[in-house]
Amino acid sequence: MCGIVGYLGEKNPKTVIIDGLKKLEYRGYDSAGVAIIHNGKTKRIRAQGKLKALEEKVLNEDFNGHVGIGHTRWATHGAPNERNAHPHQVGEVSLVHNGIIENYLEIKAELIKEGAVISSDTDSELVAHLIWKELQKNQNLLLSVQIVLKKIIGAFSIVALWEKSPNELVAFKDGPPLIVGLSKDTEKSEFFVVSDVQAALVHTNRFVYLNDREVVHIKDKAVNYYNADGATLKKEITVLNWTADMVEKMGYRHFMLKELYEQPRSVAAAIAPYIDTDTHAVKFNDQGKSFNSETIFKSIERVIFVACGTSFYASMIGKYLIEQICRVPVDTDIASEFRYRRPVIPKNSLVISVSQSGETADTLAAVRLAKEQGAQVLSITNVAQSSIDREADAHMYMNSGVEIGVASTKAFTSTLALLNVLALQISKARGSLSPVSEKEYVQNLLTIPSQIEVVLAYDKYFSEAAKELQKYKGFLYLGRGVNYPIALEGALKLKELAYMHAEGYAAGEMKHGPLALIDESMAIVVVAPSDELLDKTVSNLQEAKARGGKIISIGTGENKALKDMSEYYLSLPGSLWTTNPIIAVVPLQLMAYHLADSLGYDVDQPRNLAKSVTVE
């Protein structure tokens, strides 16, 4: 969602903030702005559109202060224009905000009654009014923020600046992430307050993660943390091993392309902690403090996955894997549904949350609900120390490195690899995995990185076919069994990147409705590996072809029947059913990427979308 960068230190705040915002632009990008102290006054510059517009506006501006705040906005309240862009300034206070203030109507009515002049359509500006109102009375920024925090309801993180106190920043969080960066050189004092560590990685790797309803007060050379009641908190410093070059394109045209190509490495990195490469056995590598996975896996009677979007589709594959390998019943829930449907979570359930960012608001809420009901939560995430990771009882990490492209790629394949590991661990803990099967599964899993390399060779094929594929008015993606969620994921990639109509269906569902859509302008993309369901899928395709549909198929090896009926046929290397989805999704990612790129769309930052959805 919105990106926040606050800075207090000896460097030029303009450069630090703009460079930081560039690293966050993928989170939200319909307007941007900075407020930096200059000659004891707030100099605020905002611009509609991409960050480039703001960069041009501040290019020749000087700032001689050492404190400032910046923001990239993904509109929630109010249109994406300059007047609604952050920072918002009221009197001597300016602030940036990520999230939603739920009681904004009430606050607005009260402020208007008191004579306040509201100059934007946002809920954020109202918080600046409230702080300024307090500040005029008490001349204390920290105290004012603490008072206001008690009055606002919602999910928000906010950084505030007071021009009269040019060596001070106050920030608070109750929802979307907010992280304090401390100077790498412990002798020096400079401070960052960011919504994502990527904004400050070039300067430091020492971070303090704020929890909900926590306040940070940075003044002169000191930093202090408080809870919502004003009690002092002692916070832990996390030293990250991520480096700044992880957030560069490294010569690729787009982050998404780079991330697509990183998949052999990221899948290998995901499974490495859990595989004994000498014996080809799975290991229980508990990364949870109080969680003994072997014991828990032995006694669980149900698994419930909660996730959103691509992570939800990965969870659907988790259901196939765990039910078939472990014979444990599995439910999959879209997190935004789970949290509101008063779910029944039976005793001995293991709730597994899947989230690349670890910050998705609905998934976080689902995790909290599960914990309230006494379930153990295992989180699968890419970002260690993210909100979901911190709240879970046990942890598995995708180990994919930073994923910048809004369209998730490498996090998806790493998750599928981890779900393979998890299914084997559960089965092993329950004594239902024979050593022979374990070896076969593990050996197969270890071949996946090199098989992805083979599939990446389709890159050229898709870049050539992209223009031709533009002619279709719609795309139906089909799959069966474990490849049904891959059809859903392929359709999602095409929708979010190429803005083309695409639907994912279980191939057997065609006759129950979607067949009516088929004519010559409809492309049917089918994932049909050589498994026991192949013949059934082929007959579904015959029906579609007979009605004029054009077939793009992804099969195993030289499948003549499939090839003959298809406009395009892609051959995947042979693999077990458990891992086939990991390699089958790669051509679908490439297809969406090249189609979108050939249409001239911004692949890394698709319209209307943000990388991590930290509000409902």
Ligand code: AGP
């Ligand atoms: C994927 O391409 C999407 N951008 C989106 O569906 C994403 O997977 C979803 O928002 C969940 O994000 P998370 O994994 O960070 O929780």
